[in-house]
Amino acid sequence: MEQNKALYRKYRPSNFGDIAGHQNVVEILKNELKNNKISHSFLFAGQRGTGKTSIARILAKSVNCLNIKDGLACEVCESCIASNEQRNPDIIEMDAASNNGVDEIREIKNNINSLPFIGKYKIYIIDEVHMLTKAAFNALLKTLEEPPVHAIFILATTEYAKIPATILSRCQIFNFKKIDRISLMNRLSFICENEGYTIDKAVLEEIAIISEGSLRDASNVIEQLMTVTSDHITVEDLKSVFYVATKNEKMKILTNILNNDPATIINYFEKANNQGMDFDVFTLSLIEIIKEIIEFKFTNDENVLNMLDKSDLNEFAKVNVKSLFEVADNLSEAYAKTKGTNINFNYLLISLLKTLKTPTEHKIKIEESVSTIQENIIVKEVIDEPNHIQETEKQILIEKVEEIKEEVIQQPIQTFEEEITQVNDIEIKEESVSINDDYELKTLTNLKIQLNKNLVDNEEKKTYKVEINEVINLLVGANKNKREDIENKINSFFKVDEQNNLLNPDLAKKYINLFNFKVIAASQNEILLRADDFENVNNLLVFLQNEEYRESIQKEFGKALFLPIDETLWNEVKISFKRLKEINQLPSYEEINYDSYFDKKKQSMVLSHFDDKTIEAASRLFNIDELEIED
Structure with a gap:
């Protein structure tokens, strides 16, 4: 009985002509085959399902084809037939995920000197090569340094960053991007x-x-x-x-956003969430639609339209491009922060509702002021001279209205000018945070609710940044025992009983902002904390700017400097630390001065605030949408 094959296996490409996308990779490989200039080792890197293994097999078959022509395999020779039937003895495939030890690589090394059976080369395809152990990589490195003339290695990986630099330098690297739509x-x-x-x-x-x-x-x-x-x-x-939104549904949502219709948007999102919609896909689709609308508005070229038809754009004819950019920015931010999480529905909805807003405050005030002035003057006209207003008096009143209009309109401009002249006097004040709010925390649920309130309150507040070099310095001087002591202490603040009641409610309340953090490392004077998202990091940094809060921290931890970072920065730190270690360039540990640390951070915020304030004020004064300052 013949086994039923999955479609992706049944339609796996068997020659370069069947490859979807990756035309640059295909052309390079075909030219190398045509000119008989084949590298001894290749590395195919890219996301899953983009054709790395398929192209590796096609390359292996083509290299050993007995009648190759113009870089293409003949498909009829003994070697090609054996390759297509996956029984070619000269093509050896190995999955490094399950054969990742040094013994497997040594076996390759022992057999590599034997000559090929059918073709000119023995080709070794090692999939998921990043899974090899350090010892296995070292064994592979020796083979790649001096391979036999009849051996070719094709390595494939989805984790390019995990491949040692010594391996990378000996391979011809091809990056497999997402297949184009x-x-x-x-x-x-x-x-x-x-x-x-x-x-x-x-x-x-x-x-x-x-x-x-x-x-x-x-x-x-x-x-x-x-x-x-x-x-x-x-x-x-x-x-x-797969519960996805249709094009019409997405177009209606976008129209509702631009028409400031929150009720319809909320109703749609609630229903979609109950039906299990994939909001990652929904967000990407909306961004794609907005992109096409913007492209068409700029070019008026129907060739830029793929998802949309020209008739779809009629209801967006009068929409300001700036509004579309704002919606796209909010969607992109929501997608980047919540991709693959279970909170993407809530965050996406809030991001879209954030886009719904009325005209600017200055414009409202001007219109209201002018309207009030006109109403007062009209009333006065009716009361004072109901039937005998002369033309000259009317003209005087009209001129008076225009004069007052100009005065009102000038007010915001003068305010912007004052902002620019006052920029040099900027002083960053400590953020106002509530250290001892009058609330009780009895259960873990209460704690989470209060913490979310803190996150929302501090989301837009300016704060300082923790630098990569500060974290690396801490890691160099890390002490495992101290880290464990700190971690145990913080965990003790949030212990609960069987009814989910906090055992130390006072301490939990005092250090609530540490709840979502994990202690990564601790040195003599610094503690590295990591949260999954930037919102928790920003919230803690806002509190750390406050001297009163820092004093409360000192009572429990001494003069320990908290360095909170998110997952993204932590990944960057790991890469930088690994590279510095490989080239023996890690710095010596230097204890950070607790007292001067926050003064320096405050100064850096002043400079940052100076630039932001100047650009914002100058942009509004001169009606410039985007202003850049060159160094």
Whole structure:
């Protein structure tokens, strides 16, 4: 009985002509084959499902083809047939995820000197090479340094940053980016046609977004849709399996955003969330639609439209491009901060509602002031001279209205001028934070609610930054025992009983802002804290700016300097630390002076605030949307 193959396996490309996307990679490899200038080692790096292993197999087959022509395998020789049937003894594939030890690499090293059986080369394809152990990498390195003339290595990885620099320097590197949407849609259409299905273009567009440039993921989506339909795949079929919004729904949401209709937006989001919508996909789709609207407004060229038709743009004809940019910014921020999390629904909704706003305060005040003046003058006209107003008196009143209008309009401009002249006198004051609010924390639930309130209150407040070099300095002087002591102490603040009641409510209240942090390291005088997101980091930094709060910290931890960072900065630190260690350039540990640290941070905030304030005021004064200051 023949085994039923998944679509991504059934339609795996077997020659360079079948490859979806990656035309630059294909052309380079074909030219190398054509000119017989093959490197002894390749590294294919990129996200999952983009064709790394498939192209590695095609390259291996082409290299050993007995009748290769113009860089393309003949498909009929003994070597090609054996390769297509996956029984070519000269092509050895190894999955480093399950064979990651030094013994497996040594086995390759022992067998590599034997000559190939059919073709000219023995090709070793090592998938997920980043999973190799350090010892295995060292063993592989010796082989890559002096390989036999008949050996070629093709390494594939989804984690480029984990590959040692010594390996990278000995490989020809190809970066496999996401497969472009057009190539992906064409390939999916080809698969559907061969399977006897028709598919709507709108479905292909949505799948291209869902799969995020991965043809394997896209093929799996198509395969699932084929199980719920007979011969024609529609958007409704897609919604029944993967709850996604249709193009019309997304267009209506965008229209509601631009028309300031919060009730409709909230209602739609609540229903969509209850039905299990993937809001990551929804966000990307909205951004794509906004991009096409903006491109068309700038170029008036229908060729830029892929998801939309020209008729779709009629209701956006009078929309300001600046408003579209603002919506796109909020969507991008929400996507970046919440991708793959379970809070993306809430954050995305709040980000969109943040876009809904009335005209600026100055404009409202001017219009209200002028309106009031005009009403007062008109009333006076009616009362004083109901039937005998002369033309000259009317003219005087009109001139008076215009004069007052100018005075009112000048007020904001004068305010901006004052802001610019006062920039040199900027002084950053300590952020106003509530250290001893009159509230009680009895349960863990109360604590989380209060902490979320703190996060919201401090979200927009300016604060200083923790630098990478400060964190690296701490790591150099790290003490494991001290870290464990600090971690145990912080954890003790938030212990609960079986009913979820806090055992130390006073301490939990006092140090509530440490709740979402993990102690990463501790040195003689510094403590490194890491949170999953920047909101918690910013909140703690705001509190640390306050001298009273720092004094409360000292009572429990002494003069310990807290360095809070988020996951993103922590990943950057790890990469920098690893590189410095590899080249033996790690700095010596220097204890940070607690008293001067916050003074220096305050000065850096003054300079930063100076630039921001100057640019903002000058931009408003001269009506410039974007102003840059050159160093």
